[in-house]
Amino acid sequence: MMRIDILSLFPEMFDGGVFQTSMLKKASEAGAFQYNYINFRDYTDNKHNKVDDYPYGGGAGMVLKPQPIFDAVEAIEQESKKNPRVILMCPQGERYTQKKAEELAKEDQLIIICGHYEGYDERIRTELVTDEISIGDYVLTGGELGAMVVIDSLVRLLPGVLGNDDSAVQDSFSTGLLEHPHYTRPANFRGLKVPEVLLSGNHAHIEEWRRKEALKRTYLRRKDLLEHLELTEKEKKWLTEWETF
Incomplete structure (x- = not known):
């Protein structure tokens, strides 16, 4: 304790x-x-x-x-x-x-x-x-x-406090990035739809989408956080997609 x-x-x-x-x-x-x-x-x-x-x-x-x-x-x-x-x-x-x-x-x-x-x-x-x-x-x-x-x-980081210990691991800043977007039911709210990948059941694709979205959000809002982050070649390529934002 x-x-x-x-x-x-x-x-x-x-x-x-x-x-x-x-x-x-x-x-x-x-x-x-x-x-x-x-x-x-x-x-x-x-x-x-x-x-x-x-x-x-x-x-x-x-x-x-x-x-x-x-x-x-x-x-x-x-x-x-x-x-x-x-x-x-x-x-x-x-x-x-x-x-x-x-x-x-x-x-x-x-x-x-x-x-x-x-x-x-x-x-x-x-x-x-x-x-x-x-x-x-x-x-x-x-x-x-x-x-x-x-x-x-x-x-909130102490064992058992959040109920699911993985919750804190995924928080903004814990991974070095801002957290990816979240969605819940309904899948279509006033014409605003949840991204199809999150409904696909393909966990590998979902994790890649979440990583990309977290990287994009960090790049657009807190670029300073990327200065000391090691990125893969694929992630570096993603960054070039957002240079015109």
Whole structure:
């Protein structure tokens, strides 16, 4: 079972919401993962429970102090007796990808730190965390929404969570390509017909069609994903068909 500890000044953002509905609720109830909320304000060593302070050298905004976060992480590690990955949600971090989700899904325990205010004391980055993650090139009020995105994306990769483990393998980005188009019943909806190959029962032809359509969709929408992808000669020939699009 994976364990996820979330350090946040606003743990109520998680409670009753993302973990209490849909797949994450089912995964938790089935024992695929467990989660804990920790308000790192509880670990402050001052009578006012202050977690931030003015930055040395001046400047706008407040900076999260190292002491509460260090003490909270160390308490978790001491209790679990493990050496977990410690993730800092931060706009300056590594851009989050499906590959990163697959990597994190292999861990036994994760600690995710959600920040607020202007930023973190640099010693948190350099001495405490193992990974810094950004979910995109924009800034949110805090790290909680980003943490929810990360948790949702990796929990669905845990064994048994999706019911059919092949589902995650076929997801967009897992294969290096965007996912191929999907169709369901009826075969003819308002004159819009399902491609004949999908009705043929010829699985080899269907797989080739899906690969070609996934490659086409990636070429037209996210050409950058093809830069490091090894393609067959047939697939390279397919690309020439779409050069005029």
